[in-house]
Amino acid sequence: MQQVQQYYTPCHASDNSNFNDCSNSGTEVSLKTQNDKFFTMDSFPATDCAIYDADPSVSVSSNRSPFSPQCSQSNMFEQRRSYENTSGSPVSLCSGVDDSNGKKHELRELNNNLLRPESDSNDSCSCSLNGVVSKHFSLTRQNQVLDVASRLDLKELLVACAEAVDEADTSTAEVLMNVLEKRVSVSGEPMQRLSAYMLEGLRARLLSSGSNIYKKLKCNEPTSSELLSYMQVLYHITPYFKFAYMSANVVISEAMKNENRIHIIDFQIAQGSQWMFLIHYLARRPGGPPFLRITGVDDSQSAHARGGGLQLVGERLASIAKSSGVPFEFHNAALSGCMVKLENLRVRHGESLAVNFPYMLHHMPDESVSTMNHRDRLLRLVKSLSPKIVALVEQEMNTNTAPFLPRFRETLDYHKAMFESVDVTRPRNDMQRIRSEEHCIARDVVNLIACEGADRVERHEVFGKWRSRLLMAGFTPCPLSPSVAETIKVMLKEYSSNFRLAKSQGALxxxxNNRALATSSAWQLPHSLPLGS
Structure with a gap:
């Protein structure tokens, strides 16, 4: 346990109160401690997919969810539709909507009937009565749609509305949107809250104003201090950021345990709080700390949340390093990942290089968006730097090249689980939680639903696809040591027992519950040694 705790330094252990996103900053966050033993502490089972809160003898095939080892009639898992090359992704998800009652089929059939020309619906009407017939037909159609909609739950209603939008059936979509408007609430149950934001995305798409709506949302951001406080709330009440920071820190620290000069390139440095923990760890290294240099790549959203440029991050990290006795240098690379070139990274001979991709690569457009293909270009650029280790953390979603309807269902299924995980931490009328969801999650949901082409910047891929990209770029998977999972297990004891941890195909x-939300993996060049060797 002592080995695990050295990677997990709680925020209150820091003596640097100026480090904004790891301090309370006036935001009270109450976390429920999980007293019961959440995970089995056995070593990893010798199976393709290890489930840490289940019987370690259970083996899971590579095309099933690592959180659901068996399929039952009441909870049947289907293989994920392959709109992209998932390359053996281990995660397969439940169908987003239950079709067993036939309600969705009934509405689709209704739409098909009502889309026929008016002359087909009433051949006996004379031309002089066309206006009356048209009005009568419109009212009949509306009543029929309302009748079916009254028997749909929120999830079914959202999907039915998305189908109408996809078919450009404006009248049906508007009727369903009016029904949805009365049933959603940003302070309601998780599905009600998510539906409120998905409804806005559908409205924007129907009006062909998705890009404008998304840009308006970005322009109407809260002040820097407000946005930072909302991000802090999510950081504390959910484990997703800590999962990324801690798993990558263990991977990097183990790869660099014998190095005296370390250079870390962080392609999404944000507030830089991840490296505060690593600096404290390096300060305790036997024989003295190494020299540490960090290159931070920035974007405008992070700069807005900080209330200033990357120099703020450099100053804070330098202050922590000085107080910890760690020789430190910070390099400011204030540009987006699409603009990064070799000369921006200032790689020096004699420094051992680590690269960090925390929830960042899915924002890089690939070959389906632009011939520049910045997603693969960036991976090839990193490979040319000969890094000793690359840490990759990404959301487990399949939205990059999926057509609208499959992408809508995937967005619905993924964020339903995320909103449920947030729901257990704060009261539903808590304004900080509401604002955090509105400004930190809803914008991504709207972008996924309403935007297309270069305007759609949320382009997630499942781990199998990331694996293929990194292999094609010349990397090889680096097996994660047991310390990575042990560190995350300790952290997850602060959260609900509904959070699951599993290992499959070398990724954590x-x-x-049964929905995978994020993965962490490590990559190296073929000549590198495995972690811990």
């Missing part, structure tokens, strides 16, 4: 998965 975190999920809510």
């Amino acid at each position: 998965y975190i999920g809510w």
Whole structure:
């Protein structure tokens, strides 16, 4: 346990109160401690997929969810539709909508009937009565749609509305949106809250104003201090950011345990709080701390949340390093990942290089968006730097090249689990939680639903696809040591027992109940040694 705790330094252990996103900053966050033993502490089972809160003898095939080892009639898992090359992704998800009652089929059939020309619906009407017939037909159609909609739950209603939007059936979509408007609430149950934001995305898409709506949302951001406080709330009440920071820190610290000069390139440095923990760890290294240099790549959203440029991050990290006795240098690379070139990274001879991709690569457009293909270009650029280790953390979603309806269902299924995981931490009328969801999650939901082409910046891929990209770029998977999972287990004891941890195909998965939400993996060049060797 002592080995695990050295990677997990709670925020209150820091003596640097100026480090904004790891301090309370006036935001009271109350976390429920999980007293019961959440995970089995056995070593990893010798199976393709290890489930840490289940019987370690259970083996899971590579095309099933690592959180659901068996399929039953009441909870049948289907293989994920392959709109992209998932390359053996281990995660397969439940169908987003239960079709067993036939309600969705009934509405689709109703739409098909009502889309026929008016002359087909009433051949006996004379031309002089066309206006009356048209009005009567419109009212009949509306009543029929309302009748079916009254028997649909929120999830079914959202999917039915998305189908109408996809078919450009404006009249049906508007009727369903009016029904949805009365049933959603940003302070209601998780599905009600998510539906409120998905409804806005559908409205924007129907009006062909998705890009404008998304840009308006970005322009109407709260002040820097407000946005930072909302991000802090999510940081504390959910484990997703800590999962990324801690797993990557263990991977990097183990790879660099014998190095005296370390250079870390962080392609999404944000507030830089991840490296505060690593600096404290390096300060305790036997024989003295190494020299540490960090290159931070920035974007405008992070700069807005900080209330200033990357120099703020550099100053804070330098202060922590000085007080900890760690020789330190910070390099400011204030540009987006699409603009990064070799000369921006200032790689020096004699420094051992680590690269960090925390929830960042899915924002890089690939070959389906632009011939520049910045997603693969960036991976090839990193490979040319000969890094000793690359840490990759990404959301487990399949939205990159999926058509609208499959993407809508995936967005619905994924964020339903996320909203449920947030729901257990704060009261539903808590304004900080409401604002955090509105400004930190809803914008991504709207972008996924309403935008297309270059305007759609949320382009997630499942781990199998990331694995293929990294292999094609010249990397090889680096097996994660047991310390990575042990560190996350300790952290997850602060949260609900509904959070799950699993290992499959060399990656560590975190999920809510049966839904995988994020993965962490490590990569190296073929000539590198495995972690811990």
